[in-house]
Amino acid sequence: MAQELNLLATDNRGQSQLEAGMNLAGWDEVTQGTVLTSFEGDATGIANKKAEERTYSDFNSYTASVASWRVQKPVFNRDICIDCQNCWVWCPDSSILSRDKQMLGIDYDHCKGCEVCVEVCPTNPKSLLMFNEHADLEESLAAWPEKKKKEKK
Amino acid sequence: MAITSIKNLKEFSTNNDRFEGAHTLCPGCAHSMIVRELMNCTDDNLVISSNTGCLEVSTAVYPFTSWDTSWIHIGFENAATSVTAAQVMHKVRKKKGNLKDNDAPVKFVAFGGDGSTYDIGFQWLSGAMERGHDFTYICLDNENYANTGGQRSSATPVGAHTSTAQAGTHSYGKKQKKKDIVSIMAAHGSPYVAQLAPNKWKSMAKGFQKALEVEGPCFINTVSPCCTEWKFDPKDTINLTDLATDSLMFPIYEIIDSHELNILYRPKNPISVEEYMAAQGRYKHLFKPQYRHIIEEVQKDVDAKWDLLQRREEARL
Structure with missing residues (x-):
């Protein structure tokens, strides 16, 4: 895992080259670039593999989490959802889990709590709502608002 | 060419994401919506290059990368140059037949912010367009240098407050007009040039597919509302894009072979520029009595x- 890399403590980049007698660039010379691989092994046809079938490497940000950015979290109510996939297309953090045209839920490791999915949800009442980060799923579903009647203009 | 179905959102959603989460873009940033949409509208192999900007610094925070494709970053200005170099190398190696998979289609895409497209990377982009490489350049236009603290760029519209064109008692923000990058790129003789917005996902996905399919240098300018520098609530990103396209501040259109102009979205109920400006903090000062005339001037320009766009569409020139 990425956390286990512990880069600051054991930073021995370039050590093996030094031992092999290679001339490394000084601080005022051109520094080497870095190559990070997204996957372990062969990545052919990765576009046709689902996230759970892929072999992500430790360098892929899929293995990291930004859950600590969140103050409120979106909660998903399966009973009201119509699978329109609006939330999927506009989620900026690839956090809406959709499989086989169905909305399954939210990836809380990558969600930053921006509330865009709640804004674009077209159902009445909304099938995604923001709750406090520590709120329980059953508690949140019990507190779901009733259907609103349309106001006549 | 393998192209994924975009008939409706349900079918579109069966694609597997190749742009991973846990990048460090602001919550509600439109950059990642646009990038995700580009990478979802094709299942070909992609080679992507990014200019320095919000997108580049947030998706490649060492030791992480958010890209499930080949991705290159070199300097602020040269995404167009590096991706065209990769394209030429691919062409030569394909001709020699020493690629791992010689038949796999590969598409070349460059991303740049408005600072690196309109200003700093302009001559590199212009050069790549002139050389006629087969690549697509996508500008994520958020109308300022958002990565470094919201300085003005030549994409910033008249009257907007930025950290280097500040509004106050003697100034109403930026005084110069926005550069018309789409016309400039069409004038290079590009086969496909367009201005698209993330709220109209279908026209955007179609535009991306067309640009990837067409041989030659294509340019797409996309609207990317910046909640940090435009000063609005992150949850309103898509609502604000709706306002931008309905007020015609960002008309959605394409230019094919630099003469065939098609308007891709005509708002049924066009709104005034004032309504669009009222939703953002960066135009707050324009609602003071001494600067109200600026809004009228902007409305006249829009x-x-x-x-002009409607006349060009009719006359096909």
Whole structure:
């Protein structure tokens, strides 16, 4: 895992080259670039593999989490959802889990709590709502608002 | 060419994401919506290059990368140059037949912010367009240098407050007009040039597919509302894009072979520029009595531009 890399403590980049007698660039010379691989092994046809079938490497940000950015979290109510996939297309953090045209839920490791999915949800009442980060799923579903009647203009 | 179905959102959603989460873009940033949409509208192999900007610094925070494709970053200005170099190398190696998979289609895409497209990377982009490489350049236009603290760029519209064109008692923010990058790129003789917005996902996905399919240098300018520098609530990103396209501040259109102009979205109920400006903190000062005339001036410019676009669509030139 990425956390286990512990880069600051054991930073021995370039050590093996030094031992092999290679001339490394000084601080005022051109520094080497870095190559990070997204996957372990062969990545052919990765576009046709689902996230759970892929072999992500430790360098892929899929293995990291930004859950600590969140103050409120979106909660998903399966009973009201119509699978329109609006939330999927506009989620900026690839956090809406959709499989086989169905909305399954939210990836809380990558969600930053921006509330865009709640804004674009077209159902009445909304099938995604923001709750406090520590709120329980059953508690949140019990507190779901009733259907609103349309106001006549 | 393998292209994924975009008939409706349900079918579109069966694609597997190749742009991973846990990048460090702001919550509600439109950059990642646009990038995700580009990478979802094709299942070909992609080679992507990014200019320095919000997108580059947030998706490649060492030791992480958010890209499930080949991705290159070199300097602020040279995404167009590096991706065209990769394209030439691919062409030569394909001809020699020493690629791992010689038949796999590969598409070349460059991303740049408005600072690196309109200003700093302009001559590199212009050069790549002139050389006629087969690549697509996508500008994520958020109308300022958002990565470094919101300085003005030549994409910033008249009257907007930025950290280097500040509004106050003697100034109403930026005084110069926005550069018309789409016309400039069409004038390079590009086969496909367009201006698209993330709220109209279908026209955007179609535009991306067309640009990837067409051989030659294509340019797409996309609207990317910046909640940090435009000063609005992150949850309103898509609502604000709706306001931008309905007020015609960002008309959605394409230019094919630099003469065939098609308007891709005509708002049923066009709104005034004032309504669009009222939703953002960066235009707050324009609602003071001494600067109200600026709003009217901007409205006149927007109307004139929309009139010109309609005339060009009719006349096909």
